[in-house]
Amino acid sequence: MISLKRLWVLLLIVLCTACTDPVSDAFRFGLAGAPANLDPRFATDAASARVNRLLYARLVDFNDTFEPVPALADWEQLSPTHYRFHLKTNVQPFHDGTRLTAHDVKATYDFILNADNASPHRASLAVIDRIAVDDETSLDFFLNRPEPLFPGYLVIGIVPAHLIAAHHPLHEHPIGSGPFSFLARPDETRLHLLRIRDQQRFEFITVPDPTVRTLKLMAGEIDMLQNDLPPELVDYLEHDRMLRVQRTAGTNFSYLGFSLEDAVTRQVFVRRAIAHAINRQEIIRYVLDNGARPAQSLLPPEHWAGAQDLDPITYDPEKAQALLRQAGYSREQPAKIVYKTSSDPFRIRLATILQHQLKSVGIDVDLRSYDWGTFYGDIKAGRFQMYSLAWVGIHTPDIFDYVFHSRSIPPNGANRGRFRSTVADTFIDHARAAPDLETKRQWYVQLQHHLADALPYVPLWYEDHIFIAHREIEGFAIARDGNYDGLIHVRRSPPDAL
């Protein structure tokens, strides 16, 4: 028989085999989800995109107003379908010591455009007809149609041509020319990087559960994290004197969508009534803990194509009731709407509040929550009257074509509400054909005024980005799109400065 003593010995043996070396003196950054793929030619999830920005440099980036700006290269437009890019003189070499040249840029984009390689980014770059290298530092992109927004498409990290040729597994051992180099990935939940400038080590630790992530931050097992926490946990952490909470306005757009083929929600009076019945300020203040700002349009006003002069949607229950009466509804004969949302507890809580606010003006809302796959499937198939969702990571205004043009009704796009407006179609077509950004901007602003009137979506809010760190962590600037570039400058303050 196994004695208790022997069991204890066995337990100790198991504990000893579990020994691994934790990374010391590293900055530890908490993630909600592990980066799925460290090869920028294949990565599509947000965590991979943000980490890959640190590992790989790209030709073009976006500024705070989402205009494309030079990163690795400047460019000139030689004709509507011909762009020439010149690599800057101070381009960093790849982490294996080889020089980054125009050949690497061509190899990266040629690989993505090759259908045999099945890159998920291929279709978004289908406008490229061919790429020609002029010399080591310049290359030409020839397009198959004019596209003034084209430089904004070249945001994929550049990988070394010789490693592409050698079929090097970049997803396991990434080698780029970004400010961080790859050290190790002991398992899927831990990723070690080195900041090249000062040889500072960083560890990215994946902790899916938000409560455990919060406890880990409080216990000092991670030094910092960004986003992916419910407001009540952010509020809780704000009261911890060892931590510092930073916020910045975000651009992720939350909205209510409607079926414009449904007898109730196709009536613009009903949609306007819903818009005026929702007290967004109160929700932002009490539910989102002031962690958002009201939205008027899909693009935020600071976007280069955003509309800054849109009238804010006011909370006006009387006006909402009057609009409902115009649509033929009353307290005795209320409008009945089925509202679909995901099974995320926070989204359900928000939906319950919206349900209550709509009830108070005489709209009966039947709230139904589904797991993400079922919910998303229903939305794509048009099986809804009303739903709530968010657009995340929007940089370019061609999203309007994809979401509101009548040719973008699924499966050809994301016009899931079946919005058909010749006015909107005309504005979008003019904007797409415009030869320069200023003319495009004017068309998009007119379009956004039209959408604010027709209300195929009821805009809700843009959620803030939140960065929480221990007090000694300094120098992190939160990016508009929530990337992790702030880690390039983050540092620990000396003990006497605290």
Add this chain to the structure above:
Amino acid sequence: MFVRFLISRILTAFAVVFGVVCLVFFLLHLVPGDPVEVMLGESARPADRAALQQALGLDLPLHVQFGRYLANLSQFDLGTSFYSKRPIRDLLLERLPATVELGVAALLVALLMAVPLGILAAVKKETAWDVGATGVALFGVSIPNFWMGPMLILVGALWLGWFPVSGREGVASLVLPALTLGTALAAILSRMIRSALLEVLNEDFMRTARGKGLAERTVILRHGLRNALLPVITLVGLQLGALLSGAVITETVFSWPGIGSLVVEAIHRRDYPVVQATVLCISVSYVALNVLTDLTYARIDPRVRLGSRP
């Protein structure tokens, strides 16, 4: 006779595994949600989707996809993850040690808790000790892991600072997840030990042992517990299968990089090949442990392999 029994059990095991393979493959494709949609996100265009579907082989009819999957499986090729592009065999080999580590540690924790509790409850039958041990067992079996885990973190990591909150970094990080997982199992085992021990405590051989003048401690531990442990060992074997198949909730709460968290991540991402391979791995380990239990029983008790009942 035993060889025939052995062959029949192995054939049954293959049939069960094949059934699981079929069920998982087809059910996974029936579940709403498309991996291509999940990979490309909300703003994907039809051309992106079509190209990726073709590249992943998801544009083929389902029976063709299944045929390909079986053909690869017959060559022990589990495929490649849609997301990470890594061979699934490597992913499983990376995750298995963590799961085995946690499973074995949890089992040891369970035995260390259950054996003394079970003995105490049996020897001090219908006393306050018995009631106390029963209460502890009820508590252990009633508390769900998703609550027990964070509570242990709060006390053991945040208040006392003895253990890390989560992750697999060093010896100490194994303690809280092993306690979480082991407590529920300890509760079941302690009840089993109590009832098994009660059955043997009044047997003739126990009276003989006492009559020989042996100390009560020796009588209980050497003669009583040894005989009472037979059904307990069977239960432990089956529970080990459950532990090795990945404790999904415990691994998720503690960010433990094992099989359980791998399958959860893969389901969220609709990473079909990873889900299929992981479930296959889990079912094989379950079936293998069941077959081993059957064979052990058959070896010990010939009535089992003859299919007769006493």
